[in-house]
Amino acid sequence: MTTSDTTSGAVTGENLDKLNSNLRKVEELTQRLTQVMTHRSTHNAALDGPNQELFGKAASAYWHEALRDPAKVLEHQLQFWSKSVTHFVEAQQALASGKLKAPDDPGPKDRRFANPLWDTHPYFNYVKQQYLINADAVMQAVDDVTDLDPKEKQRLGYFSRQILDMMSPTNFLATNPDALEKAVETEGQSLIDGLENLIGDLEANNGELIVRLADETAFELGQNIATTPGKVVYRNRMMELIQYTPTTDKVHKTPIVLFPPWINKFYILDLKQQNSLVKWIVDQGYTLFVVSWVNPDGAYADVGLEDYIEDGYLTAINEAKAITAEKQVNAIGYCIAGTTLALTLSLLKQRKDKSVKSATFFTALTDFGDQGEFSPFLTDDFIDGIEAECADKGILPSVIMARTFTFLRANDLVYTPAIKSYMMGQTPPAFDLLYWNGDGANLPEKMAMQYLRGLCQRNELADGGFELMGHKLTLSDLDVPVCAIACETDHIAPWVNCYRGVQQFGSKDRTFIKTQSGHIAGIVNPPSKNKYGHYTNDDLTLDPDAWSETAEFHEGSWWPRWGAWLKNRAGAKVDARIPGDSAHPVLCDAPGTYVTVKAKT
Incomplete structure (x- = not known):
């Protein structure tokens, strides 16, 4: 390398070239920053x-x-x-x-x-x-x-x-000594790279600062993530229905229909083969259907929970029954999809429809009496702001939800990644879970306000009944066999609140499992990892503290325990079913097309 002339203070050779190059980059980046901030999307x-x-x-x-x-x-x-x-x-x-x-x-x-x-x-x-x-x-x-x-x-x-x-x-x-040391070590290149990362994140979110947590170029849906073989066998305006390809010669008669939350994409349950719950279920000898929800835009403003139930839950259940020629399905609901599964089960009960044989709830709130860490965001001033934002755009944009969720763990999900990316110029890691976390979805205006006002703020489902589709839906209507899994350190759906909701179910056959870890890691907990244990206690009359104090701890994943519970409600074995039938031609390979649509405002 050419050295600088230290006696005169002049900088020559490669150092001068690098300095000039960095100065040009700063000018270009300044122009990009001005451009994105001039045209940034605003919010309430x-x-x-x-x-x-x-x-x-x-x-x-x-x-x-x-x-x-x-x-x-x-x-x-x-x-x-x-x-x-x-x-x-x-x-x-x-x-x-x-x-x-x-x-x-x-x-x-x-x-x-x-x-x-x-x-x-x-x-x-x-x-x-x-x-x-x-x-x-x-x-x-x-x-x-x-x-x-x-x-x-x-x-x-x-x-x-x-x-x-x-x-x-x-x-x-x-x-920040880390950032300063890095800047000296790289002759300022880390600061240039960090500024590029900052502007890139702003450009990706129309001027909203959402810190990118994962290298988005490292993953491709259907190639190295969401790879379990299957086919889309039905599609409507609300969802695609994926039927997964069997891996066993025989399968249980009763199919499973899994409803993931529509705040994020379904493939949290199919990140990679080693931790895919989707693959594990198929490998246990089940015919599995998974709903992949549409990522709505402003045209979906008037779509409410009734549309998710009618065109999502009821349609998916009916199509799964038709394809398998069965009268019943076993249903699964995760997070908000579990909350809506409870609404659906109450509706089916009142309609005397026995299409659901059993129901499994993953970290699903049905009693919103105590919102825990979310309470600061459920007061009128904040919800009024969301309502105004929804009225303006027809949707609750995913970036607003992402920002709310990440600030619940600000040091881990905002400031530490921002320091690494913006101050130290590091490329975000190729981490599948964080990639999924950044792949958000919008919520329709009507549905968002029904959920926030009626369920979260007024707790109507657990307190008197939730008016929907001409019915007053209540937790006491839920009379099918139920298995609920909640997570010990979940800050989104605290296990205590999940437990209190299950206590109000009308079913005589109720199983409650508390798994270690949080909202995602507690659910995506494959047996092969032998990482997180779980607790069981058959006495659901106890208050949460007493239930926890007298619960039995079990090493390892809850998946096999739930699998044994489900097996007893899944019927005899029949020949494995190939996805689709003459009335349900294959539309495309899994993971489908809806899952690839990025959130737009």
Whole structure:
């Protein structure tokens, strides 16, 4: 390499060429950034955070507390001042000693501050420690607020944590040693690459900043993801129905119809052969049908839950019955599709239709009395913002939902990936689960508001009945054999709430399984991994705490246990069925065409 002329300060040779090249890239990227931000799609401002009323109430409550118990507030203030001053003095003493060394840091470890410089370098250590002191003081202030409605206090705590997470020194170049080291190591190329990644993400989402979590070029549906062989045997405006190719000579008489959530794509259950629940079910000797939902645009604005039930659930069940010449199916519903399966089962009960032999629910909420971590997003100001957004676009755009879900785990799903991508210029990993996570779908306006207002906010299904299709649908109508699987650390559908819903089912045959891990990993838990265990307890009269305390723990996946439960309700063995029939010609290979449609606003 040609060296620079260090005596004159002039830069020559390759270094000058690289500098000029990077400067040209910065100019080009600046133009792209200006272009995308000029033409960015807008959304209702209410979706960006709580209205000022929440913070106004919090401030009023805090000062009321100060007047009522000034000693308590002063004590906490003095603790904060004392910690800050002591911290400053320790830093000064460390510098005055002549050794470039930080004070000893015996505090708890935080994954954000894994770089050794956070503990050894006085500058970074001071920044880190003061940030943690400030964060503790803020959360202490939130805890001190007593004269505030519990739900409002929960929101205050959530959004306070969001602000603190956003203000972490790791999120800024000048106070992130990893990013600074990378910039020096690459002669600034990492910053250029990071800017390209940032603009690329903005362009991909019409100016909305959604951090790309996976390398989208690494996967192709039907090639290295969603590869279980099958055929699309039916299609309408709401869904494609996939019948999977048998892998056994004999199959159980009663077919399975699986309804995945329509917030994301169905192939979470068919990522790759090693962890595909779809493949595992087929290999156990079942005729499996899976619904692949349409990704709606503004033309679907008036589509409601009744359309998902009529043109989705009931149609899929009827077509599966016709293809297999059977009178009944075993149904599965995952997440929101499980909630809607409950609505469908109540409807079928009232219609005296016995098409469903048994029902399995994966992490499905049917009692929305306690929304847990989602509570901050279910107050009127936020839902009013969603309603206005839906009215404007005819859909609830997938980017709005993606942003909401990811900020529930902001450090893991927003800031850490953003640091790696935008500050350090790294390419997102080729991770199938994260690829699926970014492949979202829109929700129709009518359906979104029915779900958010009627089910989530008013909890009508569990509290008096949900009016739909000329019926009042209730949980007590569900009288078919039921197996419900919920996940121990699920922040989307907390297991306690799933359990409370199952307790209200009218069925005498109820099985409840609590699996370790969360909303996805708890369900996509193949036996071959032997990773997460599960809990069982036949006494569903117990409250959730008592059920959990007396439950029996089992090593390994819940799949085989559920498989044994299903086998007893699946009928005798018959010859394996080839997908389709004369009335249902094959339309295309799995995974079909609907699944490939990207969300559009």
